[in-house]
Amino acid sequence: MNTGNSSRRQFLLSSVSGLSSVLLALRLPAILAAQEHAQRAAESDQPAQFEFFSPEEAVEIDAVAAQIIPSDDAPGARQAHVVYFIDRALGTFDRDKQPAYRQGLKDLRNRTQEIVPSANRFSSLTPAQQIQVLTAIEKTEFFELVRVHTIIGFLAKPEYGGNRDQVGWKLIGFEDQMTFDPPFGYYDGEYNKGR
Amino acid sequence: MNQKVMTKSEDKSPVDFVVVGAGGAGGVVAKELSTAGFRVVVLEQGPYFREQDFDHDELKSKDVYDSPFIGREVLTNDHSLQPNTFRKMEREKAVPTAFAQYGRCVGGGTVHFTGNYWRFHEIDFAERSRWGAVQGTGLADWPITYADLEPYYTKAEWELGISGLAGANPFDPPRSKPYPLPPLPVKSSGVLLERGARKLGWHPYPAPMAILSKPYEGRSACKHCGFCEAFGCEWGAKSSTLASVIPMAEKTGRCEIRPNSYVRKISTDKNGRVDGVLYFDAQKQEHLQKAKAVVVCANGAETPRLLLMSKSNLHPHGLANSSGLVGKFFMVDLASLTLGTFEHPLNEFKSVQVTRVVQDFYDSDPRRGFYGGGGIDARFDFYPIGFALNGLPPDVPRWGAGFKKALKENFNRTVTVLTHTTCLPLESNTITLDPEAKDAWGLPALRITYKSHPDDFKTMSFFRDRSLDLLEASGAITKWAFPIEDATAARHLMGTCRMGTDPKSSVVDKYHRSHDVPNLFIVDGSSFVTSGRNQPTCTIQALAYRAADHIIRMAKRGSIASSVLS
Numbered sequence: 001m002n003t004g005n006s007s008r009r010q011f012l013l014s015s016v017s018g019l020s021s022v023l024l025a026l027r028l029p030a031i032l033a034a035q036e037h038a039q040r041a042a043e044s045d046q047p048a049q050f051e052f053f054s055p056e057e058a059v060e061i062d063a064v065a066a067q068i069i070p071s072d073d074a075p076g077a078r079q080a081h082v083v084y085f086i087d088r089a090l091g092t093f094d095r096d097k098q099p100a101y102r103q104g105l106k107d108l109r110n111r112t113q114e115i116v117p118s119a120n121r122f123s124s125l126t127p128a129q130q131i132q133v134l135t136a137i138e139k140t141e142f143f144e145l146v147r148v149h150t151i152i153g154f155l156a157k158p159e160y161g162g163n164r165d166q167v168g169w170k171l172i173g174f175e176d177q178m179t180f181d182p183p184f185g186y187y188d189g190e191y192n193k194g195r
Numbered sequence: 196m197n198q199k200v201m202t203k204s205e206d207k208s209p210v211d212f213v214v215v216g217a218g219g220a221g222g223v224v225a226k227e228l229s230t231a232g233f234r235v236v237v238l239e240q241g242p243y244f245r246e247q248d249f250d251h252d253e254l255k256s257k258d259v260y261d262s263p264f265i266g267r268e269v270l271t272n273d274h275s276l277q278p279n280t281f282r283k284m285e286r287e288k289a290v291p292t293a294f295a296q297y298g299r300c301v302g303g304g305t306v307h308f309t310g311n312y313w314r315f316h317e318i319d320f321a322e323r324s325r326w327g328a329v330q331g332t333g334l335a336d337w338p339i340t341y342a343d344l345e346p347y348y349t350k351a352e353w354e355l356g357i358s359g360l361a362g363a364n365p366f367d368p369p370r371s372k373p374y375p376l377p378p379l380p381v382k383s384s385g386v387l388l389e390r391g392a393r394k395l396g397w398h399p400y401p402a403p404m405a406i407l408s409k410p411y412e413g414r415s416a417c418k419h420c421g422f423c424e425a426f427g428c429e430w431g432a433k434s435s436t437l438a439s440v441i442p443m444a445e446k447t448g449r450c451e452i453r454p455n456s457y458v459r460k461i462s463t464d465k466n467g468r469v470d471g472v473l474y475f476d477a478q479k480q481e482h483l484q485k486a487k488a489v490v491v492c493a494n495g496a497e498t499p500r501l502l503l504m505s506k507s508n509l510h511p512h513g514l515a516n517s518s519g520l521v522g523k524f525f526m527v528d529l530a531s532l533t534l535g536t537f538e539h540p541l542n543e544f545k546s547v548q549v550t551r552v553v554q555d556f557y558d559s560d561p562r563r564g565f566y567g568g569g570g571i572d573a574r575f576d577f578y579p580i581g582f583a584l585n586g587l588p589p590d591v592p593r594w595g596a597g598f599k600k601a602l603k604e605n606f607n608r609t610v611t612v613l614t615h616t617t618c619l620p621l622e623s624n625t626i627t628l629d630p631e632a633k634d635a636w637g638l639p640a641l642r643i644t645y646k647s648h649p650d651d652f653k654t655m656s657f658f659r660d661r662s663l664d665l666l667e668a669s670g671a672i673t674k675w676a677f678p679i680e681d682a683t684a685a686r687h688l689m690g691t692c693r694m695g696t697d698p699k700s701s702v703v704d705k706y707h708r709s710h711d712v713p714n715l716f717i718v719d720g721s722s723f724v725t726s727g728r729n730q731p732t733c734t735i736q737a738l739a740y741r742a743a744d745h746i747i748r749m750a751k752r753g754s755i756a757s758s759v760l761s
Contacts (some may be wrong), residue, residue: 061486067594068595069602072596076599134594152580171586174607177418177420178418180546183380184419184543185542185543186383
């Protein structure tokens with residue numbers, strides 16, 4: 001995966017080789033299945049069921065995601081339902097990442113207990129302790145996997161189960177529309193005023 | 196993965212022309228030949244998408260270069276089925292790398308391209324004469340001049356539908372006609388480029404784009420949805436061959452576009468002349484399509500691969516390869532990328548990517564001390580996910596409150612300055628057949644050997660520095676550049692069947708007829724002798740119009756079948 005100082009070209013390369021070990025390309029039907037799954041869950045009155053995570057695991061991943069994109073005056077990963085996106089990803093197009101999550105969750109629990117011996121769940125730590133634990137694992141493949149999944153779940157089309165109510169898009173100011181009219185931004189608005 | 200050929204259906208009567216590849220060149224050639232009265236079959240390895248098949252889903256396919264992809268390549272070649280191998284030098288072993296990326300559908304790369312539509316300048320055809328030799332390179336003049344190609348540039352612009360403003364770029368070569376459509380509305384990135392460039396004494400101008408600024412020939416104007424680069428246009432406003440000339444070709448009733456048809460060999464008769472094309476259909480069943488002549492428009496990587504796979508007793512080194520130059524002088528898209536942030540919201544996610552360009556540094560300049568030139572555009576080169584993963588300044592935290600804050604503040608305030616620079620032709624940069632790796636049809640994988648010339652790096656660095664100057668002059672709050680390094684992927688595939696007058700030093704003549712085989716024509720990026728300034732589509736299509744014009748004349752006077760082989 002790219003780091004702050006890796007170049008775009010390296011990223012392009014990793015996106016098709018290295019990254020494929022993080023997010024393996026699968027077939028379109030699997031993606032469509034994920035969308036359908038999300039659609040059904042959204043239409044149902046029942047709270048969405050997890051396909052891959054146990055409820056306890058979902059709470060842990062939700063807590064990690066909520067530190068990657070925290071909630072403040074604007075919604076974060078939690079309100080975006082990133083954990084549902086990840087669950088669906090692991091049940092469909094990223095099925096091969098299931099072992100990485102199972103192992104990663106175990107490791108997370110161990111690191112949590114190393115750092116805060118009295119705790120047995122990451123999600124029960126204080127925010128400061130959670131940041132401490134994640135800082136300790138931020139170079140691991142598991143953290144990178146959850147980080148990338150969280151970002152995708154925050155900004156992908158809501159049909160995939162995350163980015164609920166488009167909270168990710170609203171945060172960054174993106175709108176998905178079929179048409180826009182000029183002026184598009186501040187500077188072209190000013191430019192055209194002068195003509 | 197070796198697939199057994201199950202049946203072989205043979206069409207006994209040959210068509211006049213088989214065109215291999217329905218892309219930027221193939222679409223044009225098919226339209227020209229069929230409207231001139233010839234029977235044409237176009238074999239396209241990819242599917243036949245329609246506007247309703249396209250979408251705004253950044254996650255769905257690997258076609259979006261900067262994003263973490265969950266799907267496969269859809270509009271572009273699928274490396275899981277067609278692996279590439281890559282090495283920098285001949286003595287190395289090539290390893291699997293998704294290096295060559297090209298459009299793999301009806302319309303080819305013109306379906307997903309950004310739409311930059313730059314003519315070459317006069318100098319592009321004569322740089323060897325004007326600049327002199329560059330040690331260790333195959334820098335050469337083209338056998339044609341800008342004036343030879345000008346009528347076909349004009350034809351391409353008017354038939355496909357190009358938006359732009361003639362006369363606005365003082366460095367533009369002469370043109371016989373203005374653009375058919377006015378420029379698209381300027382975006383904030385364009386205004387900022389214009390502001391900075393003027394301050395520096397440069398000459399910004401409205402970008403010529405293959406996207407309709409007004410309705411044209413029954414097609415819709417651009418609605419500014421913003422999903423041009425790496426996406427197919429849902430409005431039919433992008434002037435792909437899919438939206439423009441391919442429907443005209445089909446309307447003649449003489450042109451059949453046959454999608455999902457993967458050509459594995461061009462067959463030849465006992466005289467060494469081309470007599471048809473062997474291809475696999477979607478079920479991997481093999482067919483022979485007979486033809487009186489073949490036009491290969493399969494792109495700068497697949498064209499040489501196909502010729503090399505088409506060897507026979509009379510063509511032991513591959514078809515059209517008596518010079519040994521098929522696959523050599525491979526050139527790619529070189530670039531520099533810098534980013535800046537600005538005070539006010541830009542909303543760059545709306546509308547077409549590029550609205551202003553600068554070509555003040557197009558020509559090579561001896562005072563710089565190295566060969567090379569290019570052009571500069573300003574755009575926002577990201578969609579949301581790709582931006583969050585790759586578009587933030589290097590000092591921003593990768594997660595947590597600081598990450599979220601930067602994401603929120605920067606997405607709508609970031610501009611990318613992308614430059615498009617020369618790539619010198621080196622004989623050691625090649626497309627060959629991998630001796631071991633195979634594709635999903637059991638055919639040899641595309642093997643790429645590529646390393647840029649030192650002057651190419653100097654050119655990229657020069658353009659990175661000019662981009663930083665530009666961002667500074669535009670009033671950027673922060674600015675940073677991606678490091679200059681060699682290509683690890685290529686989308687503009689050029690030079691591998693170069694055009695020339697001498698059969699010993701080129702593959703096709705100035706009419707795109709192969710020197711070796713009189714009824715085999717090759718027109719696409721492979722015909723390029725030099726790279727231009729890394730915006731090849733306009734010239735590929737002008738060449739295709741010109742080649743078709745000459746092919747039609749030759750066919751009508753019965754000279755295609757005449758043998759030049761002994």
